[in-house]
Amino acid sequence: MFRPLELFIGLRYSRAKRRNQFISFISTVSIICITISVMALITVMSVMNGFDNELRSRILGAVSHATIAGVGESIHDWQGTVKQAEANPHVRGAAPYVDLQAFLQGTYGSTGTMVRGIEPSLEPKASDIDKHMVQGRWDSLTPGSWNIILGKELAMQLGVTVGDHVTMFVPQFRATPLGAVPRIRGFRVSGVFEMGMQQYDSGLALVNMTDAEKLGELSGPTGIRLRLDDLWNAGPVSRELSRDLGQLYSVRTWMQENSNFFSAISMEKKVMGIILSLIVLVAVINLISMLMMLVTDKQADIAILRTLGATPRSIMATFMVQGVLVGFVGIGLGVGLGSLLSWQLPNIVDWIQNVFHVQFLSPDVYYISNVPSKLEAVDVGWISLVTFLFSLLATLYPAWRASRTQPAQALRYE
Known part of the structure; x- marks a missing residue:
C-alpha cells in the first residue's frame, strides 16, 4: 500500500476532478501568482547584481x-x-x-x-x-x-x-x-x-x-x-x-576607500528584496483562499476519514500537501522563467530599443547605458526558500481547520 497515507490522499485530491471548478480556478491563479512573484524577484535581483558588478568593475578598474x-x-x-x-x-x-x-x-x-x-x-x-x-x-x-x-x-x-x-x-x-x-x-x-x-x-x-x-x-x-x-x-x-x-x-x-558607496548599494539590494518579498506574500493569500474552499468542499471526505481512524494530525498533513504542492509548482515555474528572463534580459532590452527606437538609459545622462543582469545561485536559493516557507505557513491555518472537523456534524445532512 502507498505510504505515507497523507501524501497519497493529498496527491489524489490534486489529480482528481473537483466538483467545484471555482476551486480549480483559484488553485491555478495561486500557481500563476507565485510564478510571477518568484520570476519578478529573481529578475530584479539579477538586474541589481548586474549594476553592482558593473559599478565594481568600473570603479576597481581605476582604483x-x-x-x-x-x-x-x-x-x-x-x-x-x-x-x-x-x-x-x-x-x-x-x-x-x-x-x-x-x-x-x-x-x-x-x-x-x-x-x-x-x-x-x-x-x-x-x-x-x-x-x-x-x-x-x-x-x-x-x-x-x-x-x-x-x-x-x-x-x-x-x-x-x-x-x-x-x-x-x-x-x-x-x-x-x-x-x-x-x-x-x-x-x-x-x-x-x-x-x-x-x-x-x-x-x-x-x-x-x-x-x-x-x-x-x-x-x-x-x-x-x-x-x-x-x-x-x-x-x-x-x-x-x-x-x-x-x-x-x-x-x-x-x-x-569606497565603503560608504558599496554599503549603500548592498543596503538598497536588501531593502528591495524585502519589499519585493511582499509580492510573494500577496500571492500566498490566494493559496489560503483556495485551501479554505477546498476544506469546505471536502467536509464529508474528512468526516469519513475520521470515522475510519484518521487522526487530526493526518488530516492536517493531507491538506498541507495540497498547499506545498501548489507552492512547489509555482516556485519551479518561477525559477525556470525567472532564470531564463534574467539570462536574456540584456538582449531583450536591446531588441526593444532597436525595434521601437527608444533608449531606456541615455548615455548622455547615465554612465551605464545598458541594462546588465547577473544571475546568482544564492539569490535563487533564498527566493525559493522564502517562497516555500510562505507557502508552508499559508497551509497551516486551513489544514488546522480541516483537522478540527467533527464527523457527526459534517455527515448530518449527507
Whole structure:
C-alpha cells in the first residue's frame, strides 16, 4: 500500500476532478501568482547584481584593490617594496604611482584635476585603464616626453584632443624675483581614455611617473597600487602586508576607500528584496483562499476519514500537501522563467530599443547605458526558500481547520 497515507490522499485530491471548478480556478491563479512573484524577484535581483558588478568593475578598474603608502611624502626604495609585496601569494601585481593635485588649462576651458604619474609598463598589473583607451597610445607616456593622457570628459571640458597641448599648474610654489609662483609645465595630449565613471573620466589625467616626480619635487612614488587574486580578501591581505612591511608603511583597501558607496548599494539590494518579498506574500493569500474552499468542499471526505481512524494530525498533513504542492509548482515555474528572463534580459532590452527606437538609459545622462543582469545561485536559493516557507505557513491555518472537523456534524445532512 502507498505510504505515507497523507501524501497519497493529498496527491489524489490534486489529480482528481473537483466538483467545484471555482476551486480549480483559484488553485491555478495561486500557481500563476507565485510564478510571477518568484520570476519578478529573481529578475530584479539579477538586474541589481548586474549594476553592482558593473559599478565594481568600473570603479576597481581605476582604483586598486589595495594601496601601500609611505609614512613620508614618498617611497624611496619602491622597487624593493614592490618585490616584497609581490612575494605575498595573494598579490597578482603591483605598480608605483604619484598623485598630484593640479590645474589644467586647455584650448577652450580649464579645470582642476587629479594627475597620476604612472609607469606604463607596470600600471596594467594594478588597473585596467589601458584597456579603455579610445584615442592615442598607452605607451606614449615615456620619461621626459611630457605627454599626458586625459579622461574623455576632462578632454571635452578642456576642448582638446590628441595632438593638442595643455598647460598644467601645480601648487608647488617657488621663489622668483616676482614672488612665489606655482610650477607651470606644458603637456602634449597623447591619448584619451573612457572608464564609464564620471569620477575618473572627468577628474583624472595620467603622465609618466618620472615627469610627475619632477613636477612635485619628489624623490620617489607616493604609493604602490596592488591587484589581488580575490578582491574580497583585501582585508586579511592588507593586515599581512602591514605586518610584513613594518610601521614605515600603511596599507589601505578598496573597501576602506569606497565603503560608504558599496554599503549603500548592498543596503538598497536588501531593502528591495524585502519589499519585493511582499509580492510573494500577496500571492500566498490566494493559496489560503483556495485551501479554505477546498476544506469546505471536502467536509464529508474528512468526516469519513475520521470515522475510519484518521487522526487530526493526518488530516492536517493531507491538506498541507495540497498547499506545498501548489507552492512547489509555482516556485519551479518561477525559477525556470525567472532564470531564463534574467539570462536574456540584456538582449531583450536591446531588441526593444532597436525595434521601437527608444533608449531606456541615455548615455548622455547615465554612465551605464545598458541594462546588465547577473544571475546568482544564492539569490535563487533564498527566493525559493522564502517562497516555500510562505507557502508552508499559508497551509497551516486551513489544514488546522480541516483537522478540527467533527464527523457527526459534517455527515448530518449527507
